[in-house]
Amino acid sequence: MTRTRFAPSPTGFLHIGSLRTALYAYALAKHDKGDFILRIEDTDQKREVKGSTEAIQKTLTKFGLNYDEFYIQSERLDLYKKAAEKLVRDNHAFYCDCKPKNAKEEGFSTDLKDPCRDKGLTTGAIKLKVPENKVLTYRDFVHKKEISWNSDTVYDATLIKSDGFPTYHLAAMVDDIEMGITHILRGHDWLPSTPIHLLVFEYLGGIRPEIGHLTDILSGETGKKLSKRRDSVFAEQFIDEGYLPEALLNFIMLLGWAPKDNRELFTLPEFVKAFDINGFQEANPKFFREKLDWFNGFYIRKLSVDELLEKLKLDDTQKNKSIVKLTQDRMKKLFDFKSLTSFFFEEPVVDKKLLGKNYKEHLKKTVDAFENGIPLDQVPKDNNFKVGDFFMDLRIAITGMKFTPPINESIEILGKEVSLKRLRNIID
């Protein structure tokens, strides 16, 4: 039975890269009818942001990534403590009372082995005792190759902090074993610390899951890894901007994974079905929005009128339905609806410079046609107007814009009274 997990730390909203990791982990499990587990890694109390666990749950649900099991690491502390004590007992870990260091401020350290490793202390933080000159190897299922290190390049990583909380290096491995995780799928930033995890797995005993490291998504602007701070890339934010979850998901699917048959359109169930663990990409993709916009337009067009009405939070009136029908093909984002249709709801400001030379003649004859019940299509024929010019003047007079939904249908929705009023405003 395939079991995968998505293990975010509750430090904010769902990063687009995290969403992708969750999606792939979900597909990996569900393709084999396995379980997808959500595990909140809240072992750093300082960084925790209130409400983010709920936000993550809500967002995953919104995208259809439903999980079968749910865990919170801070509720499992004794498990990690016991594991660490076992490692100390087995002489694979040791207590340490050194002052914590922060590499960001202190720079690179060349001394990999901790001074406390042979002191035989019995209190303090607990660190991994990394063996000398040992080759550490695993096969990465994303990269489809063996990756290895010499343990001499690995530092004695902290397993339990002095506040008693475990670090990722311990907690995640304990949980992955305990929860029977078969495949660890995680961000590429974890690759360098994998030798630590290999040792922890080995010393803990039990079956080690397969491990795979996803590519980083790079910013199209900077070429660097997308960052929460610099780039605006939260899943929630895309939704707020008028992207459909199914569009974002479809876009994300292809940023780091591809099928052999060039297919590009997938609903979530279709993706799960087509998913193949060998389809992962090894090179870092850049994040550009053009294709996302296309996906979004595509999925908007596929919506039924009622569905679109609901997405736009519009009342189910006949008028709204008609307007939606006219604009559906023209929307790239849900947000576009507002600018596309404002003239239906409020008097447009008409810039007369946009109108053609003969606009007065055009509009006068249109008013006549309205009053006498003559179809608008008839007007240019009867008066020898150039069809395009005539309708363009009409369009601008009614909507204030050059690019609009079909003008005849729009006028129908607006009604005779309103339309006439707008025409007269301009002629007089």
Place this chain on the structure above:
RNA sequence: GGCCCCGUCGUCUAGUGGCUAGGACGCUGGGUUUUCAUCCCAGAAAUCGUGGGUCCGAUCCCCACCGGGGUCACCA
């Protein structure tokens, strides 16, 4: 700097020891249309990072280089 990952059209990517290197987005042109959009058709766009090998033959295998990315915490 040490360690590690990566390198096919602008972008996302398919591909195999021998192909006109395929698709999609975007772009350009055309058709449909009273505008725009949709839809349809066509086109431009990748000397497969560079230089060496191996081979009858390399985008595909090997090496070097260059370039890009990541990471070096009692954060995850």
